[in-house]
Amino acid sequence: MTxxxxxxxxxxxxxxxxxxxxxxxxxxxxxxSGDFNPIHWNQRFATSVGLPDVIAHGMLTMALAGRALTSWxxxxxxLVDYGVRFTRPVVVPDEETGALLQVTGRVAEKRDDGxxxxxxxxxxxxxxxxxxxxxxVRLR
Amino acid sequence: MPLDASFxxxxxxxxxxxEVCREKIREFADAIGDPDPAYRDPEAARTLGHxxxxxxxxxxxxxxxxxxxxxIGDADLGLDYSRVxxxxxxxxxxxxxRAGDRVTATAVVETVxxxxxxxxxxxxxxxxxxxxxxxxxxxxxxxxRGEGS
Numbered sequence: 001m002t003x004x005x006x007x008x009x010x011x012x013x014x015x016x017x018x019x020x021x022x023x024x025x026x027x028x029x030x031x032x033s034g035d036f037n038p039i040h041w042n043q044r045f046a047t048s049v050g051l052p053d054v055i056a057h058g059m060l061t062m063a064l065a066g067r068a069l070t071s072w073x074x075x076x077x078x079l080v081d082y083g084v085r086f087t088r089p090v091v092v093p094d095e096e097t098g099a100l101l102q103v104t105g106r107v108a109e110k111r112d113d114g115x116x117x118x119x120x121x122x123x124x125x126x127x128x129x130x131x132x133x134x135x136x137v138r139l140r
Numbered sequence: 141m142p143l144d145a146s147f148x149x150x151x152x153x154x155x156x157x158x159e160v161c162r163e164k165i166r167e168f169a170d171a172i173g174d175p176d177p178a179y180r181d182p183e184a185a186r187t188l189g190h191x192x193x194x195x196x197x198x199x200x201x202x203x204x205x206x207x208x209x210x211x212i213g214d215a216d217l218g219l220d221y222s223r224v225x226x227x228x229x230x231x232x233x234x235x236x237x238r239a240g241d242r243v244t245a246t247a248v249v250e251t252v253x254x255x256x257x258x259x260x261x262x263x264x265x266x267x268x269x270x271x272x273x274x275x276x277x278x279x280x281x282x283x284x285r286g287e288g289s
Binding site for chain 1: 164167168170171172173174176178179188189190194195196197198201202205225226227228229230231232233235236279
């Protein structure tokens with residue numbers, strides 16, 4: 001059910017979501033976004049610049065966390081502001097299982113203008129991969 | 141050599157228009173695995189009050205990065221993009237991008253800092269339709285790792 005401004009309180013949790021990210025997903029995202037940085041698809045290059053392995057595009061992580069927000073809100077247009085800091089990379093091994101990204105969020109503030117602030121937590125491999133991840137969402 | 145701090149405040153010319161189309165939106169939504177019909181089905185989008193299919197919120201990065209390219213391509217600034225990592229990203233939206241939009245990005249260097257041998261560039265790209273209507277803004281922090289790190 002689509003949440004309304006009146007139906008949520010500070011502390012209301014948005015449904016937790018899990019996303020599997022594989023190497024194939026990174027290739028697909030590279031093509032769709034136009035970001036072909038080899039750290040996202042070439043293990044040899046990634047390790048040569050000091051990374052543990054190929055890592056996901058930060059913008060893909062941001063997009064997946066955004067899915068948790070827009071699917072909760074019921075309309076992509078509900079997102080009026082959305083920001084994240086990329087603290088740690090999502091490391092994507094060359095395995096069918098890929099990496100697991102877990103996203104949760106909770107309403108942290110109800111504003112007078114009909115919007116709510118949602119604070120998002122995104123973890124992978126036990127690490128918080130985003131910090132200061134927050135969105136302003138307009139609910140009906 | 142650190143980046144020239146006097147670039148802070150510099151505004152670059154708007155990019156050529158980017159035309160948002162239904163198929164690119166679908167491709168992007170597929171790439172992030174998002175099944176939302178508002179990204180694919182014009183009727184579903186109209187039910188939500190949109191004139192055509194809308195783009196996922198972070199689709200805006202495609203247009204914003206064209207704006208960043210104007211900064212990265214400025215030889216006078218001399219940013220070595222091969223050393224750049226994306227520190228943070230924020231968007232604010234007047235409305236979602238949607239199929240049929242023709243959008244330009246105007247890039248602004250907001251801050252230039254040098255911390256611990258790294259250059260940290262705070263940039264903003266303002267997205268607007270060709271007729272000048274603001275669509276939203278994107279803020280990015282680009283961290284260019286120093287030669288020694």
